Amino acid sequence: MEPFLPPTSYDYLTVHKVAGSEITPASDVVAAEEPLEIRLGYGPAGQREHRTLAITMRTPGHDMELAAGFLLTEGIIRSRAELAGIRYCPDVAKEEERENVVRAELHENVEVALPRLERHFYTSSSCGVCGKTSIDAVHAAACPVLPTTGPYLDPQVIHALPARQRAAQALFEQTGGLHAAALFSPAGELLLLREDVGRHNALDKVIGAALLQEWLPLHDAVLLVSGRASFELVQKAAVASIPVLAAVGAPSSLAVTAAREFGMTLCGFVRQGRYNVYCGQWRLQPPTA
Known part of the structure; x- marks a missing residue:
């Protein structure tokens, strides 16, 4: 048993803190996020096979327990x-x-259902595993280019989004345990909201709904997610051409790196009248007097 997470589980970043319309630089600590490749060895002696089973994004630490739990819950x-x-x-x-x-x-006598090995949480055609490899894989998948001319937002708009999202969360009010993803206009008007027990699922539903309504690319949309901002959420937002991602919780280190690579504005800890801007602060422009 690993008694604690290693020091690499945290990254220190320079951010911009926003209080009201005042934007000031500051330092912040974010949880690290790195890819873990899980490889599997199976088969009788002399005929062992080894293959990559999955690549999943995680905070480093307790990696063996993570791999064992994955094997069990995926039925391997x-x-x-x-x-x-x-x-x-x-x-x-x-x-x-x-x-x-x-x-x-696996032990030699364990039979492996080969179709189950094709269920990958995250796959990449790139060689090796590292944060940059993961980001490059998204670029290689024809990720749309985010606009460099806006949209421009009053910093106050971000402050108002959590309350507007919560007011529209019918299922959350009943269960208290669902994540939400919501699209807003640059002025803060709620355009679309979906809920799910998984935050990735909630975002997929929002993007899918926008796709079916032929709204893509979402160059003028602001996305708010109810939990933390992970690499996968930044990736999904970038694929849909969403230029601004705000999260009620914290971003991971790889989420910040990816958002910078994509030219996205990433905000975290959006609550109680404050939030941090981790990159793309140029899109936040207080109104001139």
């Missing part, structure tokens, strides 16, 4: 007895992969 194994061992792969190509690739070995 049915009990601890089928698992021979899990360790970091020593034979990685790049230094940044050293503790980002684990290999799980």
Whole structure:
């Protein structure tokens, strides 16, 4: 059992804090997010096969437990007895992969359902695993270019979004346990909202609804998510050409890196009349007197 998360679980960044219409630079700490590649070894002695099973974004720490839980919940194994061992792969190509690739070995007599091995949480055609590889994979997938001419927002607009989102969350009021993703106009008008137990699912629903209504690209949209801002959410927003992403919670380090790469405005901790701007602060322009 790992008693604590390693120091690499945190990153220190320079941000811009917004209080009312005042924007000032400051420092902030964000949770690290890095890809973990899970490899699987299976088959009888002399005929062992090894393949990548999944790549998932995570905060470093407790990686062996993460891999074991993934194998169980995805139906690859049915009990601890089928698992021979899990360790970091020593034979990685790049230094940044050293503790980002684990290999799980199954006992020789364990039968593997091959179709289950095709269910990947995150796949990339790029070689190796690192934050830049993940971002490059999104660029290679024909990610639309975000506008560099706006939209421009009054900083006060961001302050008002959480209350407007919560007021429209019918299911949250009944259950108290759902994530929400909502699209707003640059003026703060609610355009579309969807809820789901998974924040990625909620965003997929919003983007899917916009797609079916032929709203894409969403160059003039502001997205608010109810939880934290992860790499996957930034990626999904970029694919839909959403230039501004605001989150009630914290962003991860890789989310900030990706947002910068895509030219996105990323805001976090949007609550109680305050928020941090991690990149793209040029889109926030207080009205002139």
